[in-house]
Amino acid sequence: MSMKAKRSWFLLFCLLPGLxxxxxxxxxxxxEVFQKSFYLWTGIGDKPQWVGLRNFTDLFHDDVFLLSLxxxxxxxxxxxxxxxxxxxxxxxxxxxxxxxxxxxxxxxFFFPSILSFVVIAILWSFIYxxxxxxxxxxxxxxxxxxxxxxxxxxxxxxxxxxxxxxIWQAAGYYMVMYMAGIDGISPELYEAASIDGATxxxxxxxxxxxxxxxxxxxxxxxxxxxxxTISFVIVSIMTAGGPDRHxxxxxxxxxxxAFANSNFGYAMAVGVFVFIVSFLLALLSNRLTxxxxx
Amino acid sequence: MAANASxxxxxxxxxxxxxxxxxxxxxxxxxxxxxxxLLIIQALIVVYxxxxxxxxxxxxxEEVMENPWTLPKHFNWSNYVNAFTTARIGDYMxxxxxxxxxxxxILLAAALPTAYALGRMNFRGKTLTTNVYMAGxxxxxxYIIVPLFILMNNLHMLDNRFWLSAVYATGSLPFxxxxxxxxxxxxxxxxxxxxxxxxxxxxSTLFRIILxxxxxxxxxxxxFGFFDFWNEYVLALTLITSDEKKTIPIGLSNLMQIQxxxxxxxxxxxxxxxxxxxxxxxxxxxxxxxxxxxMMGGVKG
Numbered sequence: 001m002s003m004k005a006k007r008s009w010f011l012l013f014c015l016l017p018g019l020x021x022x023x024x025x026x027x028x029x030x031x032e033v034f035q036k037s038f039y040l041w042t043g044i045g046d047k048p049q050w051v052g053l054r055n056f057t058d059l060f061h062d063d064v065f066l067l068s069l070x071x072x073x074x075x076x077x078x079x080x081x082x083x084x085x086x087x088x089x090x091x092x093x094x095x096x097x098x099x100x101x102x103x104x105x106x107x108x109f110f111f112p113s114i115l116s117f118v119v120i121a122i123l124w125s126f127i128y129x130x131x132x133x134x135x136x137x138x139x140x141x142x143x144x145x146x147x148x149x150x151x152x153x154x155x156x157x158x159x160x161x162x163x164x165x166x167i168w169q170a171a172g173y174y175m176v177m178y179m180a181g182i183d184g185i186s187p188e189l190y191e192a193a194s195i196d197g198a199t200x201x202x203x204x205x206x207x208x209x210x211x212x213x214x215x216x217x218x219x220x221x222x223x224x225x226x227x228x229t230i231s232f233v234i235v236s237i238m239t240a241g242g243p244d245r246h247x248x249x250x251x252x253x254x255x256x257x258a259f260a261n262s263n264f265g266y267a268m269a270v271g272v273f274v275f276i277v278s279f280l281l282a283l284l285s286n287r288l289t290x291x292x293x294x
Numbered sequence: 295m296a297a298n299a300s301x302x303x304x305x306x307x308x309x310x311x312x313x314x315x316x317x318x319x320x321x322x323x324x325x326x327x328x329x330x331x332l333l334i335i336q337a338l339i340v341v342y343x344x345x346x347x348x349x350x351x352x353x354x355x356e357e358v359m360e361n362p363w364t365l366p367k368h369f370n371w372s373n374y375v376n377a378f379t380t381a382r383i384g385d386y387m388x389x390x391x392x393x394x395x396x397x398x399x400i401l402l403a404a405a406l407p408t409a410y411a412l413g414r415m416n417f418r419g420k421t422l423t424t425n426v427y428m429a430g431x432x433x434x435x436x437y438i439i440v441p442l443f444i445l446m447n448n449l450h451m452l453d454n455r456f457w458l459s460a461v462y463a464t465g466s467l468p469f470x471x472x473x474x475x476x477x478x479x480x481x482x483x484x485x486x487x488x489x490x491x492x493x494x495x496x497x498s499t500l501f502r503i504i505l506x507x508x509x510x511x512x513x514x515x516x517x518f519g520f521f522d523f524w525n526e527y528v529l530a531l532t533l534i535t536s537d538e539k540k541t542i543p544i545g546l547s548n549l550m551q552i553q554x555x556x557x558x559x560x561x562x563x564x565x566x567x568x569x570x571x572x573x574x575x576x577x578x579x580x581x582x583x584x585x586x587x588x589m590m591g592g593v594k595g
Binding site: 006007010011013014015017018019021022024025026027028029030032033036044090093094097099105106107108109110111112114115116117118119121122123124125126127131132134137138141168172176200228229232233237251254255258259264267268271274275 | 325326329330332333336337339340341343344346347350358359361363400403404405407408410411415417423426427430433434435436437438439440441442443444445447460461463464465467468471495496497500521524525527528532542543546547550559562566569570573577581584585
């Protein structure tokens with residue numbers, strides 16, 4: 001065999017397995033989602049029937065979908081903002097104040113982000129549990145028994161309860177990212193600032209946040225996408241969309257349309273819609289957070 | 295800047311690290327106390343649910359119902375026995391171990407050669423191939439689960455642990471390729487040239503020369519892969535139908551559904567602890583690898 005032929009065979013050996021997997025389990029399904037969202041398709045044996053944009057126009061007359069969109073929007077706004085703020089504050093405390101035990105905190109805070117979402121969801125279902133949960137028991141023991149609620153069973157609190165779980169899960173992950181970023185900031189900047197009498201809080205807003213801005217922009221997009229993924233597991237285990245659909249999110253709605261109602265075409269339209277919206281959100285957040293001076 | 299840096303050691307005779315915080319402000323110690331308090335409260339919020347879970351796994355049902363803040367009167371190990379016998383946590387765990395192992399083999403077999411070709415060789419279609427993987431970073435999970443399910447149904451790949459593993463490996467492929475390309479590119483070109491002159495073929499150059507050098511990155515891939523595969527829920531829920539092939543996240547969520555009617559809390563909590571143990575062990579061993587790897591892959595995007 002010539003050298004050139006050997007090289008070609010080697011390349012094929014390198015690239016083929018990956019490309020076959022990608023084509024089969026990623027590229028093909030992605031094309032299918034876009035294509036079949038224009039079809040009415042109700043059942044595996046059925047022949048899909050072209051309906052044009054009807055699936056998409058139906059979305060806007062579907063009250064449950066609109067409610068799930070609103071709930072998802074709430075989580076996509078509240079969870080990233082609070083998560084990233086906590087992560088940023090903790091990262092800057094742990095890197096800037098030279099506490100001896102800081103690596104211990106880092107280890108502890110990062111831990112929830114490697115736990116299974118299922119374990120987290122089950123654990124928090126019991127924290128919120130009206131009779132055996134320790135949240136209500138804790139409130140009672142400090143004399144705030146009248147604040148005890150069925151957190152996941154009450155339409156007013158359910159989304160916040162889910163948001164807290166998601167923040168608990170993710171804050172440590174972003175904290176570690178920010179710590180890496182802060183380690184890259186020149187210490188002289190902080191020294192100069194403290195000689196000029198800037199308080200740690202001022203240093204946080206005038207040095208840490210601006211210097212980390214590019215990383216913060218990336219994490220905003222990561223976090224918005226993360227909410228989509230994790231909300232599926234958290235909601236389907238903790239509330240199943242209840243009470244009365246008040247915690248339904250788009251991903252659980254997509255799933256139930258597909259696998260409970262066999263409404264495949266419609267479910268794919270939901271998928272396409274969410275994909276486009278989250279893509280636009282990423283663009284929008286990129287545009288809004290762009291700094292004028294560069 | 296350079297002049298500034300060289301002047302610094304002379305300026306601060308005491309350790310420069312402590313300079314911004316001590317001395318100047320009389321209430322600095324109070325600030326540190328408040329910071330510590332803030333951190334300790336947060337650490338408790340993270341750790342307490344897990345401690346509570348371990349305690350609850352050792353209680354009887356009545357004790358669980360009574361008061362969530364008390365310690366168990368005596369350790370009730372029967373919950374763990376029940377978790378293995380009636381709840382069959384052991385079987386689910388075995389499935390998970392099998393699926394994680396197969397996914398890892400498929401992932402490494404596909405990702406390492408791909409990253410080598412894309413990172414160190416030149417050929418037509420290289421940019422296109424790289425772009426396919428980069429685009430793959432943004433697509434996955436629940437979006438494509440419906441067509442994936444239909445495809446695998448048509449190809450009779452459903453309810454099969456091997457094909458589930460193949461799907462898992464594909465899910466992690468774009469990120470792994472992206473991470474490894476960066477590593478492959480950082481190895482000097484001379485390595486292959488020397489190997490080729492010595493009569494090493496392409497394949498043995500890859501396996502004997504390049505892969506050993508990239509071992510730290512491979513370990514990072516394995517750590518990430520372990521957590522992704524061990525914890526995955528949505529795909530396992532959809533692509534596996536028979537009970538004896540289910541992985542541990544599915545087993546646990548089933549267990550939770552059942553417990554709501556049967557109220558045998560103890561064995562559910564025991565099940566959670568059993569699942570937590572491998573995670574905690576791996577985290578304790580490889581924590582630094584994991585956070586370092588995250589910075590490597592996540593920040594320098």
